[in-house]
Amino acid sequence: MPRLMKTGIEGLDRVLCGGFLYHNSILLKGAPGCGKTTLGIQTVYNGATQFDEPGVIVLFEQFPQQLYRDLMSYNWDLDGLVKQNKLRVIFSEPSQVLSKDKMADPPLIAEIQNAVMEIGAKRILVDSVSHILNVAHDAHSARELLLRFINGLKTIGLTPLLTAEAENREGAIGLDEYLTDCVLLLSSEAAKDKTFHIRQINIRKTRGHDHVRGRHVFQLTNKGVEVYPRLPEKTTEDERAEGSGLTKVSSGIKGLDDILGGGYTRGTSTIIAGMPGTYKTTLGVQFLVKGAEPNEHGLFISFSEQPQFLARLMQEKGLPVAEKVKSGELDVWHFIPKEIYMEEVLYRLEAEFKKGRTTRLVVDAINEIERSIEDPGSYKDIMAAFLTLCSAYGVTSLFTQKMDKQSGAQPLADINYASMFDGIIFLGTIEIESSVHKVISVLKMRGGNYSSDLRELTCDAKGLSVKDKFVGLSGILSGNVKGQYKKNVEELFQPLYFIRDFIHMIADTPMEESQRAGILENLKSESNKLVDKLKTHFDVKK
Amino acid sequence: MPKTILIADDNESVRTILKLTLQFKGYNLIEVDNGAKALETLKTTEVDLLISDIDMPQMNGLELLAALRADPKFASLPILICSAEQDATEENIVARGASGFLTKPCPPSELLGAVAKFVG
Incomplete structure (x- = not known):
């Protein structure tokens, strides 16, 4: 040479x-x-x-x-x-x-x-x-x-x-x-x-x-x-970062870790796809803020929200982005798609990975990457370059993708280049008895067992939680929900059982008049509440 | 001296029914809406029985159960898990250290019967 x-x-x-x-x-x-x-x-x-x-x-x-x-x-x-x-x-x-x-x-x-x-x-x-x-x-x-x-x-x-x-x-x-x-x-x-x-x-x-x-x-x-350079060099399967193995890293959400069999597989790339308002960005931030071990470094690349706005938004959800940035555990890069070349982002990302400190990456959202590329044909190459980089440096990554529509039982059909990613998590909304619920489902996760249950995703001042399955319901993804949501059944039956059992007690158990009057008062109050609940449930006006 | 029962459930209407049912038998009641608050309460208050739901924010019933059984101070505290979770069965809940299990929705007669086994 x-x-x-x-x-x-x-x-x-x-x-x-x-x-x-x-x-x-x-x-x-x-x-x-x-x-x-x-x-x-x-x-x-x-x-x-x-x-x-x-x-x-x-x-x-x-x-x-x-x-x-x-x-x-x-x-x-x-x-x-x-x-x-x-x-x-x-x-x-x-x-x-x-x-x-x-x-x-x-x-x-x-x-x-x-x-x-x-x-x-x-x-x-x-x-x-x-x-x-x-x-x-x-x-x-x-x-x-x-x-x-x-x-x-x-x-x-x-x-x-x-x-x-x-x-x-x-x-x-x-x-x-x-x-x-x-x-x-x-x-x-x-x-x-x-x-x-x-x-x-x-x-x-x-x-x-x-x-x-x-x-x-x-x-x-x-x-x-x-x-x-146009694209980073390709990495072969053998060259994947040593030690990535099939170990798990926490998603920062206990319920999600449970259905993922312990968390995301280390060094893999997962797409988080969903309609607007389904907590895609929050899921990414929680992965960086709550999922990381102490002193583990994460990087959030935002192609939409300004860092200050993102921090304020997440603070309300109990995710202290600004604090983590200040302590050096998190970096937030913000790019305006019209003002940046993806080659430059990839170049900077590789330089960051070379420092050897970043182990978690979130890119929000890949639709903006697609919008910013001059030649639509190169989108797949750019995405492949992102994934290759993450894989080569053993970085566990999440890429959010905004979906324009939710096509029922075939959500994969609307996720671009789904086959390129190691994992796919689908976020959607469903309506149960006039109330909108957020739903999360793992459609694919390379490395280890995962549950493909549809679970309820909720968000409060402590961040996201993955709750129960929608027990009692079927046809959720197709939008044609059948059955009764067991949680609602529980809400209706619990007071009904109370009313039934206490009527029996009054009839069968000797008791003082004051105690009987107290129970009757409770029964009256509970039966009124039950009537109200049933009215709401069945949309009865009178 | 009436026995003290701690109820941990995030659903207020369920807590009300449990409270009314148990008050009927003259038990002294404390209620909280998540596992973390239950743990805090148990550290400062003498309790004879804990009745806990599974699906609760912050700390769920199974995490609470594990935390309590890991602490020798609560090794003999009777814990009754009351849940609508489809995967939960008496067998697997007792195997995790619970004293008993009830499926929700739970008729008051069943609840009183189960509670009586632990606190008389």
């Missing part, structure tokens, strides 16, 4: 399968303002500061002092590097690439060679070669000139990075692309449904070395260029 020249931009090095081959010429091509100069300078700067590889920057249009000033916004002290003999910045004229005669080196190459000898430079950025091409009289001489210049740089031991303006004609391949070994096309376009431009890197070729194909999103951040 040949030694590779790292750019020091983590996402880009990953896309480049480790970096560039030394002495390959690299073309950074794109429209003005898309970030090619920043990317080139960052590669040279990182070389000097991280890899002990001094560099040279050749500028044709911008003065060095102006460049130093602009780059201080990234905290890159180029002037300091120059003083430490780790960098040389040459301001030149494009005409300096022209030789006086065919045998002599062009003046610019000679100047660069001096710099290389002074500081031992390994990397060079030339910004931009479009100027060089402009000094040639025709296409043939432009080709000769550029090839000679690139080879001149290689001969003195440099790995050249060359910026170039993109052709105006769509799909056109410039001369510079034929003459260089690696081509990175940078673009910045207005994105559909986004409030900003989407920047992408498309690696057209890397001669002699592999790279990850496809378009990779990048951003200009306050640290310079950040590249978010």
Whole structure:
């Protein structure tokens, strides 16, 4: 395996399968303002500061002092590097690439060679070669000139990075692309449904070395260029995080742990699907806040609620989100789908997982992911990337999904990509005798036994509780409920038994008049209450 | 001295019926609406019998039963579980340490008979 020249931009090095081959010429091509100069300078700067590889920057249009000033916004002290003999910045004229005669080196190459000898430079950025091409009289001489210049740089031991303006004609391949070994096309376009431009890197070729194909999103951040590889590498079943096994982690709800056979299976991903208002978000938060062991770290990614609003909402349910965030046991990330690339979320998530502290993740809600993706066909890939990441790092995750309709006995039919998830929990509503009840059911859970009972889900100031089965009722999911809810039967029969038994006692048991009067008073009161209950139950008006 | 019975049930109308039934026999009654409150009460008050529902918020009847039986102080406290849970049977509830089990809805005559076995 040949030694590779790292750019020091983590996402880009990953896309480049480790970096560039030394002495390959690299073309950074794109429209003005898309970030090619920043990317080139960052590669040279990182070389000097991280890899002990001094560099040279050749500028044709911008003065060095102006460049130093602009780059201080990234905290890159180029002037300091120059003083430490780790960098040389040459301001030149494009005409300096022209030789006086065919045998002599062009003046610019000679100047660069001096710099290389002074500081031992390994990397060079030339910004931009479009100027060089402009000094040639025709296409043939432009080709000769550029090839000679690139080879001149290689001969003195440099790995050249060359910026170039993109052709105006769509799909056109410039001369510079034929003459260089690696081509990175940078673009910045207005994105559909986004409030900003989407920047992408498309690696057209890397001669002699592999790279990850496809378009990779990048951003200009306050640290310079950040590249978010299209998708994280796939993880095979064998590579799943060690120790995930089939152990269980608490859901934070005792009744749910019981029906899950102890809790969610560690390291698995479960979808929580339900109509609006069925406690999907609360179920996720309770998993992070009440289910976690002391000092266990959880992450909540919200694509809808603002963190402050979420915290207030959950406080009313006895789930102290703000307190957990303050103590460092919980992080809440909030993204507005229109203002974020999913690649960036995945990149940040992987960086978080790499810290090794996060063991629980909730993503609320995946419908927003689907809405934010430009190409609907890539939704499945993005979801697969989320699940792969969680699996690789042994993180137990819940993904909420808002359902538009509840189609009776076939709830799975409305859950997108249900087969991708290890577990599926369905949340719904049912109406029993004019009263709406929330219902929870585990439809699938990989690893261990679970009960597929339909249970009542309630919420109070202490959070969610999973209650009894709907004993006595059938056809709940289809919406065609049959039978009598045993809880209601109990409410009606308990006073009825009381009335019956106490009438017998009055008739059969000797007792004092005052005691008899007391019982009769209770019977009167209970029979009145029973009549009222029956009226409500059977909707009798009089 | 009348015997003291603690009733733990989250359903107020069920608690009322139990109370009226037991008052008939002159028992002294305390009522709470969940297992956690029952546990607190038992720590501070002398009680002769506990009648508990299973499905209650915060701490359910089975958790309460387990907590009490784990504490030597309550090892001999008579505990009568009264529940409508379909999975609950006298056999499996007694196996968990309860002294007796009644299915809800429970006729007062049955309740008084069961209570008499423990507190006379």
